[in-house]
Amino acid sequence: MLYFLKIRNCRFSNDCQHLPNGLRVLDWPRYPSQNLPYDFLPCELSICRLRESSLTTIEFHSLFGKFEHMRELNLDYSQSLTQIVDKSGSVLLNLEILSIRDCWNLITFHDSERFLNKLKILNVIGCIKLTSFPPINLTSLPKLELSVEIWFQICGLEEQRNRDMNLAS
Numbered sequence: 001m002l003y004f005l006k007i008r009n010c011r012f013s014n015d016c017q018h019l020p021n022g023l024r025v026l027d028w029p030r031y032p033s034q035n036l037p038y039d040f041l042p043c044e045l046s047i048c049r050l051r052e053s054s055l056t057t058i059e060f061h062s063l064f065g066k067f068e069h070m071r072e073l074n075l076d077y078s079q080s081l082t083q084i085v086d087k088s089g090s091v092l093l094n095l096e097i098l099s100i101r102d103c104w105n106l107i108t109f110h111d112s113e114r115f116l117n118k119l120k121i122l123n124v125i126g127c128i129k130l131t132s133f134p135p136i137n138l139t140s141l142p143k144l145e146l147s148v149e150i151w152f153q154i155c156g157l158e159e160q161r162n163r164d165m166n167l168a169s
Contacts, residue, residue: 003044024069031055034080049074059085072097076123083108094118101145102126109133 002020006027015033019026019040026045031053046069050058055078073095075081081103095116100106101123109132116122116136123145124130 026050028053044069046070047072050078051076053078054080056080057083057085059087068094070095074099075103076101078103079105081106083110085110097121099123100127104128106130107132 001022003022004025004027005020005023006025008029012032016031016037018037019042021039021041022044023042024044025047026042027047027049029049029051031050034054034056036055036058048070049072051074053075055075058075058081071094074097075084076099078100079102081100082105084100084106085108096118098116098119099121100109102125104126106127107129109130116134117140119136119141121143122136122141124133125145
């Protein structure tokens with residue numbers, strides 16, 4: 001059984017049709033497809049690095065099984081990505097590293113109102129269109145990289161910031 005898949009410097013003419021369900025590590029920069037394969041049910045996946053991917057939406061469904069082993073999710077520079085959805089309500093519970101740097105078109109990061117309590121590293125720099133982000137526990141977060149706009153949004157201070165900016169103008 002394949003546990004570790006790392007693909008580098010390869011070009012594919014077709015979308016990815018299948019990935020092994022037993023994967024624990026998926027590391028594939030420039031992942032070519034807009035979606036993960038419909039039959040990809042990675043119950044043991046702990047590291048998912050799909051930097052510079054062609055993904056438009058990444059959805060974690062309860063049908064995919066529990067993602068309780070997911071520790072790292074890296075989607076940096078995935079310019080086509082518009083939303084991240086955790087319909088299972090479990091993929092983010094044990095997440096320690098989340099990096100979505102420069103996902104310029106990312107608008108929504110939905111997670112069923114669960115807290116990212118175990119998060120240790122969060123990188124949200126350059127997500128200029130992001131309007132929705134799950135709650136986080138800042139006391140458990142030793143490393144935080146994000147733009148000022150995202151900071152106001154995460155802290156629920158967007159309206160206050162807008163009022164302050166109107167007063168200053």
